[in-house]
Structure formats: C-alpha cells, structure tokens
Amino acid sequence: MVKTPVPHNDSPFLITGVVEDxxxxxxxxxxxxxxxxxxxxxxxxxxxxxxxxxxxxxxxxGVYTLACMTPDSRVAETPVTARSDQPTRVRLRI
Structure with missing residues (x-):
C-alpha cells in the first residue's frame, strides 16, 4: 500500500504592521x-x-482578527487576510 503524503506548509504566513496613535x-x-x-x-x-x-x-x-492593547489599556481590532503570495501589512490605529 502506497501512502500519499498530505500537503503541509512549513512556511508561516507573515503578518507585519505598525501600531499608531x-x-x-x-x-x-x-x-x-x-x-x-x-x-x-x-x-x-x-x-x-x-x-x-x-x-x-x-x-x-485565511482571515484572522488581530487586536492590540497599549500600555495605557487602549484597544484596537482589525481583520487581516494572510496570503501565501506576500506578507500581509496592517496598520492598527489606536
């Protein structure tokens, strides 16, 4: 019996960005x-x-929800889409 390997992506999908006021x-x-x-x-x-x-x-x-909390407890949240073709860039505005 020959087993077919299950596709597996060892490379993570990067989400990069900046938190701004x-x-x-x-x-x-x-x-x-x-x-x-x-x-x-x-x-x-x-x-x-x-x-x-x-x-x-x-x-x-896929689609993820990214949140941030500042040291003074301000919170922001935004949806982001991770894709394989390039890192996803996001700006979180507090």
Whole structure:
C-alpha cells in the first residue's frame, strides 16, 4: 500500500504592521495578538517596537482578527487576510 503524503506548509504566513496613535505616531510596547481566525491560530502575542512595528505569523492562509492593547489599556481590532503570495501589512490605529 502506497501512502500519499498530505500537503503541509512549513512556511508561516507573515503578518507585519505598525501600531499608531490617531496622529500617526508610533506606539511602542503595545501587545498585538489574535482574537479569531478562519482556521486555528497561535496563542501568541508580540510587543510593538519603538517604531510601532510588529511581526506575527499564522500556519495557514485565511482571515484572522488581530487586536492590540497599549500600555495605557487602549484597544484596537482589525481583520487581516494572510496570503501565501506576500506578507500581509496592517496598520492598527489606536
């Protein structure tokens, strides 16, 4: 009996972006995390850098909800679509 391998993507789908305030200034130290997804998503978080940037990855293409919380407890949320052709860029505005 010959087994057919199941396709498996070892490469994560990258979601990169920036957290900004309403004036477009970067927000450092915001916690960025997933709250929902069209497929299972990792229970991980990233902290935005001094320039507000962050990078997260998911194992599958699909639509996910990305949220962030600033050190002073402001929250923002946005849908993002992870695709295989390029990293997804997102701007979270607090």
């Amino acid at each position: 309403v004036n477009g200034r970067p927000v450092p130290d915001a916690t960025v995390y997933f709250t929902a997804g069209s497929s299972p998503y990792p229970d991980v978080a990233a902290l935005s850098a001094a320039d507000g940037s962050f990078t997260l990855s998911v194992p599958n293409e």
